[in-house]
Amino acid sequence: MLRRRRIEVPDVLLKPGRPRWREHLGPAVVILVGVLVVVLVGVAAMVSRSSGHADAGPVVGAVNDPTAEQVPIPLPSPSISTSPAPINAITIEQGAVPDTVDLSNEGTIDWVHWGEDGIYSLERDAKGGFAILEGTPSAPRQRHTLSPQRFTWTGGTPAAGNEGTTSGVRTCGAGNGFTLTAPATTEPSKLRLYLGVSGGQGLLKLKLTTGGLITGGETVTSRLVGAGSSLTTARYSISYRATRPGKISIEWITEKTSGSGCGGVALEAASLS
Structure with missing residues (x-):
């Protein structure tokens, strides 16, 4: 007859007791230590970055007083403003003539004196290709040396x-007066005329x-008065x-005279760039 063997279970497994927190304490401590390590590394990085900025100088965009080397040197403004060239239209600006005019430096396309x-003498750019032309001369015509300014040039002919x-x-x-023409192209052009008048109004x-058609609208006009x-x-x-x-056409005409002398307009130089 077989005898049954009794299996004994430890009391600790049979008793319903309080949670065994010691068994979970080890993993929790490991996780907590990992989190603290991550936080400490981030704080150290922020401190290092802040310290680096402290030595890097002012932030970009900050306003600082310029040093003597940084203060810009003011450049002189031209006597004539440079307006953009309009399409199929003309912009004209009147200004004083400089004391000395270097025609060969100013007329990159052509110049004439x-x-x-x-x-009837006419001095011009030897390489200008006769871009600036005078119409048929009309009497009376005189040479003068009355200009208060001087004109210089190099590379001219004759x-x-x-x-x-x-x-x-x-x-x-x-x-009485003078007529001139200069070429018009699809590129912006700048024509400078050096004109005068004495004893009258020009x-x-x-x-x-x-193509033979007026494309600039109404004729642009300007007047210059010279007394005495x-x-x-x-x-x-x-x-x-x-x-x-096409072309631009210029008329410089004596509109009226004053006094009993030879009142009229004068023509000195022109440049095209």
Whole structure:
């Protein structure tokens, strides 16, 4: 007869007791230590970064007083403002003539000076390709040396250069004057005219044409008055641009005279760039 063997279970497993927290304490401590390590590493990184900024100087964008080396040197403003060249229109600006005008430096496309060697003499850029042209001369026409400013040039023809001349040509009587033309292209152009008047009033008229059609709207005009026998001068800076090749036409006419002398307009120089 077989005898059954009794299996004994320890009392600790049979008794319902309080949670055995000691068994979970070890893993909890390990997790807590890991979290603390991560936090301490982040704090150390922030402290290091803050310390680095403290030595890096001012933040970008901060306003500081400039040193002597940083203070910009002011540049002189031109006597004539440079307005953008309009399309199929003309912008004209009148200003004083500088004491000395270097035509070869100013006229990158072409330049012209009148009257150095005689009534009909014309000194021009040897490489300008005759871009600036004068119309048929009309009487009366005289040479003068009345300009209060001087004109210089190099690379010219027939006079290769000049260190400073006050010459030009002039006319007398209402209705008399000069006509000029210069090319108009799709690129912006700047034409500078050096004009004068004595004992009267001069009228400047400008118009832009392409293909024989007036494309600049109404003729642009400007007036210059010169009293007495001295020569009153001005520089006209003319900006223009066309939608297709054409030309700009200039008339510089004695509108009226004053006094009994030879009142009229004078023509000295022109440059195109």
